Amino acid sequence: MTVAGITVGVALILVLLSLVAGIDAQVKSSIRSLGGADITVYNATITGARQSFFLGSSATLNESMVSDIAGLPNVYAVSPQSTEVVEVNSILAPIWGIDPGTFDIVSGGLNLVGGREIAQNDTYVAVLGKGLQQLFNASLNDQVSLQGRPPFNSNNYNLAVMGVYETGVAVTDRGLYVPIGIVQNLTESQGRVTSILVKVDNPNNVEAVSSEISGLFPDVRVVTASTIATQASQLLNTLTVFFGALGVVALVAGSFGVINTMLISVVERTKEIGTLKAIGASELTVLKMFIFEAVILGCLGAVVGVAIGSASSFILSELSFRLLPTAGRLPARISPVLTPVNVAVSLILGVASGVLAGLYPAWRAARMKPVEALRHG
Amino acid sequence: MVENIVETVNLSKVYKRKNVEIVALNDVNLQIPKAQIICINGPSGSGKTTLLNIIGGVDRPTRGKVTVDNVDITRLGESQITRFRLEKIGFIFQFHNLFPTLTAFENIELPLILSKKPKETREKRVSDLLEIVGMKERADHKPDELSGGEQQRIAIARALTNNPTLILADEPTGDLDSENAIAFMKLVKELNKKQGQTFLIVTHDPLVSQECDKIYAIRDGKLRE
Ligand SMILES: Nc1ncnc2c1ncn2[C@@H]1O[C@H](COP(=O)(O)OP(=O)(O)OP(=O)(O)O)[C@@H](O)[C@H]1O
Ligand SMILES: [Mg+2]
Numbered sequence: 001m002t003v004a005g006i007t008v009g010v011a012l013i014l015v016l017l018s019l020v021a022g023i024d025a026q027v028k029s030s031i032r033s034l035g036g037a038d039i040t041v042y043n044a045t046i047t048g049a050r051q052s053f054f055l056g057s058s059a060t061l062n063e064s065m066v067s068d069i070a071g072l073p074n075v076y077a078v079s080p081q082s083t084e085v086v087e088v089n090s091i092l093a094p095i096w097g098i099d100p101g102t103f104d105i106v107s108g109g110l111n112l113v114g115g116r117e118i119a120q121n122d123t124y125v126a127v128l129g130k131g132l133q134q135l136f137n138a139s140l141n142d143q144v145s146l147q148g149r150p151p152f153n154s155n156n157y158n159l160a161v162m163g164v165y166e167t168g169v170a171v172t173d174r175g176l177y178v179p180i181g182i183v184q185n186l187t188e189s190q191g192r193v194t195s196i197l198v199k200v201d202n203p204n205n206v207e208a209v210s211s212e213i214s215g216l217f218p219d220v221r222v223v224t225a226s227t228i229a230t231q232a233s234q235l236l237n238t239l240t241v242f243f244g245a246l247g248v249v250a251l252v253a254g255s256f257g258v259i260n261t262m263l264i265s266v267v268e269r270t271k272e273i274g275t276l277k278a279i280g281a282s283e284l285t286v287l288k289m290f291i292f293e294a295v296i297l298g299c300l301g302a303v304v305g306v307a308i309g310s311a312s313s314f315i316l317s318e319l320s321f322r323l324l325p326t327a328g329r330l331p332a333r334i335s336p337v338l339t340p341v342n343v344a345v346s347l348i349l350g351v352a353s354g355v356l357a358g359l360y361p362a363w364r365a366a367r368m369k370p371v372e373a374l375r376h377g
Numbered sequence: 378m379v380e381n382i383v384e385t386v387n388l389s390k391v392y393k394r395k396n397v398e399i400v401a402l403n404d405v406n407l408q409i410p411k412a413q414i415i416c417i418n419g420p421s422g423s424g425k426t427t428l429l430n431i432i433g434g435v436d437r438p439t440r441g442k443v444t445v446d447n448v449d450i451t452r453l454g455e456s457q458i459t460r461f462r463l464e465k466i467g468f469i470f471q472f473h474n475l476f477p478t479l480t481a482f483e484n485i486e487l488p489l490i491l492s493k494k495p496k497e498t499r500e501k502r503v504s505d506l507l508e509i510v511g512m513k514e515r516a517d518h519k520p521d522e523l524s525g526g527e528q529q530r531i532a533i534a535r536a537l538t539n540n541p542t543l544i545l546a547d548e549p550t551g552d553l554d555s556e557n558a559i560a561f562m563k564l565v566k567e568l569n570k571k572q573g574q575t576f577l578i579v580t581h582d583p584l585v586s587q588e589c590d591k592i593y594a595i596r597d598g599k600l601r602e
Contacts (some may be wrong), residue, residue, distance in 0.1 A: 274472040278435050279535070280463025280491050282456060370435040374470070375426075 002300030003354070005254020008245050010305025010350035017245035017345060018313040018336035020236060025169050025337050028168060032227040037106045039198040041069070041213060042221045063191050065217065069198060072212055074205040077108040080193040082183040087137055087147040094175035095146075097183030104246060105197045109175065113165025115140045122179055126159040129173035138209040140164075146178075149184040151211045161279020170317060170337070235336035251349065255357035255363075258297055260288065266368075274367050283366040290362030291355065298354015303346045309346060313338050381444075382543055383409040385433055388441035391428050391596075401427040402438070403598035409543075412573040414565060416586045421596035425579040428595065432577065433466045433545045434458045446542045463492055467536030469546035473528045475538055481531045482507070482516040488546040489539040496556045505535040510564065526557030533564060537574070546578045550585055558584045 004169060007035060007277045043060045070078040079102035086095050103109070110117055110127060118125055126144060128136075138144060146157040167173055184190050200209050210222040264272070273286060278293050314334035390402040403423040404585040409415050412448045419425050421423055430436035435594035443450050445546060447466055453461055475484045475519065495587050507513045510530040520528050536544050562585055578585060586592050594601050 271474065272476060274469070275468075276478075276487075277459070278433070278462060278468050279488055280459060280466075280539075282459045282491075285491065372429050374430070374435065374474075 003254065003258065003297050003304070003310060005250055005252075006256045006298060006301030006354055007254070007305040007308065008348045009251030009254050009301050011309035012243055012247035012250055014306055014338075014342060014346040015312050015316070015336060015348060016239065016247060016307030018309070019243070019316075019318050020339050021240055021342060022317070023232055023236055023239075023338040025180045027228060037197040039210050039213065040194040040202065040223045041065070041217075042194070043219065049110050050092050059191075060194060061193050061220065063193055065220075066196055068195060068216065069213060072216075074201050074207060075198060076201040077102055077105040077199045079103050079197045080156035080180060081195045081197060082180050082187070082189070082192075083148070084183055084187050086186060086311075087149060088132065088144055088176060090145075090147070091132075091135065093106045093132055094171070094260075095183055096175065096177045096289075097180035098177055103197075106197045110163075110165040111167045112168060113164050117163055118177060118179055122162065122355050124157060124159050124182070125162045125178065127163040127165055127177045128161055129175050130164055130263050131173035132176055133161070133164045133171060135174070136212065146186070148371065151328070155186060157186075219347075242311070251353045254301060254355045256270070258294065258301075258354055258357035259361060261297070263357055263364065264293060265293075266290070266361050266365045269365075270368065270373045274370045277370040278370070278374060286367040286368075287362050290365045291358050294355050294358020294362065295351065297358070298351040301354060302350025305350050306343055306347055310338055310343070378545050380411050381408045382411045382446060382575070383407065384434070384442075384444040386442040386444075388428075388431065388443060388508070390424070390431065390436070391439045398499060400598045401465035402411045402431070404441070405598070407593070407598045408598055409575060409577060412569065412575055413590040414569055414576045414578065415587065417577070417579045417595060418581055418586065418592065423595045424598045425595055428600075429547055429579055430546050430578065432543075434462045463488060464523075464539055465542045467539070467541040467544040469532050469536045469544065469549045471548040471551045473520075473532035473552075475528055476532060477520050480517050480519055481512060482522065484520070484531055485534045485538055488535065492539055502538065503534075504538055509537070509568070510534045524557075525552055526554075526560060529553060529557070529561060532566070533561075533568075535566070540572075542575065543573055544576050546576065546580075548579055548581070550580065550582045556583060558582055561585075562588045 004246060023061075041061065060079075066078050066080050069075060079099050081103075082097040084095055084097075085092055087093075088095075099119065100120045100122065112127075113130060115127070118127055126146075128144070132138075136142075136144065140161055140163070141157045142161050144161060146159055148154045148156075149289065159182075165173075165177070179191070182194070198213070200206050206224055206226075210224055213220065214222050263274065276286065317335050385405050385407045386523055388402055388405040388407075389400070392399040400513060403424075405428060407428075415461075417425055417428070427436065431438050432445065434445075434453070438451060441451075445461070450458060450461060473482075476487070479487070482503055485503045486499050489502060494502070504513070504516075507516055510533055512527060512530055512534070515523060515527065515531075523531065529552070536546075541574070547583070553561060565576055565578075568590060571574060578589065580586060
């Protein structure tokens with residue numbers, strides 16, 4: 001197909017823009033999930049994914065670190081967290097185990113759209129992401145069933161839904177928050193946690209406290225909001241260059257496809273163009289006709305491209321949710337986000353490249369001499 | 378004195394190909410009085426189509442002068458000559474050159490669209506023309522749903538659309554059987570009589586030339602009576 005190149009180019013550019021939007025949302029939500037939390041501590045040596053597959057739990061930080069860090073100067077509050085993927089009502093979902101006593105102080109709390117947060121004395125309760133809640137059509141106080149997965153025990157918990165939160169990030173909103181003990185039991189990692197959130201008394205002390213933690217525990221990775229932003233912008237640059245180059249190459253190739261098709265159609269219609277000019281059509285009229293055709297071709301390519309790009313973005317975000325590890329740090333969880341602006345930008349780019357490609361053939365058609373065109377056959 | 382609608386003075390057209398010169402027209406002096414039917418014949422390659430194209434403003438002469446309706450068209454610029462073709466000239470081609478994707482009605486309407494006439498004017502004019510050429514019931518047919526004779530009648534209607542001063546026809550019956558050729562000439566005579574239209578027809582068909590007011594012959598680019 002002649003507009004395939006434009007289609008591919010538009011699709012790639014749309015995926016790129018969606019990924020950028022997704023990363024942006026992810027960064028914002030990561031920073032928000034740190035909340036006031038200025039520092040997050042992970043295990044540095046093994047990534048969450050490998051741990052889950054080969055060693056069992058990704059929870060490898062000793063819970064005693066919580067009080068060690070809390071004892072450091074300038075630390076305002078500390079909160080442990082354990083993350084895993086589990087089956088909820090037979091659907092895979094990321095789960096965050098939190099300590100109700102400290103979570104709010106450190107992170108600023110969940111953005112609730114219904115019910116309440118997990119309280120200190122709660123045991124078998126959950127706060128669902130809005131996506132998950134809609135999936136189950138669950139009401140407050142309904143029960144959801146939590147199932148452990150190999151290699152961990154296959155204990156089954158029934159949890160009462162206490163509240164519903166919304167972050168705006170699709171993947172996060174398809175997860176749930178529970179008291180940390182439940183995740184520890186499920187993953188057989190009592191006394192260990194996945195990450196530790198730290199809030200510092202004064203933003204100016206973030207760097208000092210994180211280097212202090214690094215010095216105290218050489219095996220951990222200390223992430224601050226600014227390191228997340230740095231990581232994200234590096235990833236963003238790589239992606240932009242990669243997809244951007246692909247998209248531009250495809251668009252250029254596609255434009256040549258359009259040029260080629262239209263030049264052929266100009267030659268094929270030599271006699272018609274000649275007749276049209278002989279009966280009094282001006283160069284401008286012929287030019288407009290062929291540019292109109294290029295606009296149609298461009299639109300066609302761009303619309304199909306947007307359809308394919310949207311579908312790919314959707315599939316990518318589903319895949320990122322199903323396949324990628326849950327150790328809630330970048331770049332583990334990037335899911336593309338489609339926005340109307342991105343769709344519009346890719347559409348316009350596609351149509352514009354179609355029109356640009358149509359200019360030369362249209363000019364050729366317009367400048368054709370009627371005699372030569374009539375003698376053509 | 379009779380007013381001439383076309384006058385050529387020492388009209389010449391020379392094609393240069395590498396070092397060979399082809400003289401398609403050689404000092405042609407032709408006067409066509411208003412409201413006449415003029416025929417031109419001559420062997421293949423003698424320059425008939427070249428002459429027609431130059432008079433119709435689709436080709437330019439190498440030397441000489443062409444006056445149509447008191448305008449020296451060799452002096453017109455590109456956009457002026459486009460307008461000249463649109464307003465003053467009607468072309469009838471041997472293979473009618475109708476647009477296959479347009480209906481009979483739309484084919485006839487085209488010159489009116491090009492001259493930016495309003496819709497009501499266009500519809501009135503096209504249905505009048507369909508009436509004149511006797512094709513009223515076939516307005517919505519595409520060219521390939523019409524016979525050769527019917528297609529040629531639509532082509533005549535298209536040539537007449539903007540009420541041109543001069544109608545140029547290149548072998549208009551070349552693709553028609555004798556019955557349709559006779560019908561074509563009958564229509565030409567009628568238009569000539571009723572509306573005073575001037576026709577310049579290149580033809581080898583005796584059925585056509587016998588109906589003309591005057592016959593010229595061209596041989597090797599030279600015009601004779
Ligand atoms: N673009 C061109 N380049 C070179 N020679 C040309 C060109 N157009 C026409 N000729 C030559 O000019 C001469 C006259 O051509 P023209 O088409 O006017 O002949 P004609 O009388 O219409 O012939 P026919 O009866 O076959 O249609 C021919 O020798 C032709 O080969
Ligand atoms: Mg000829």
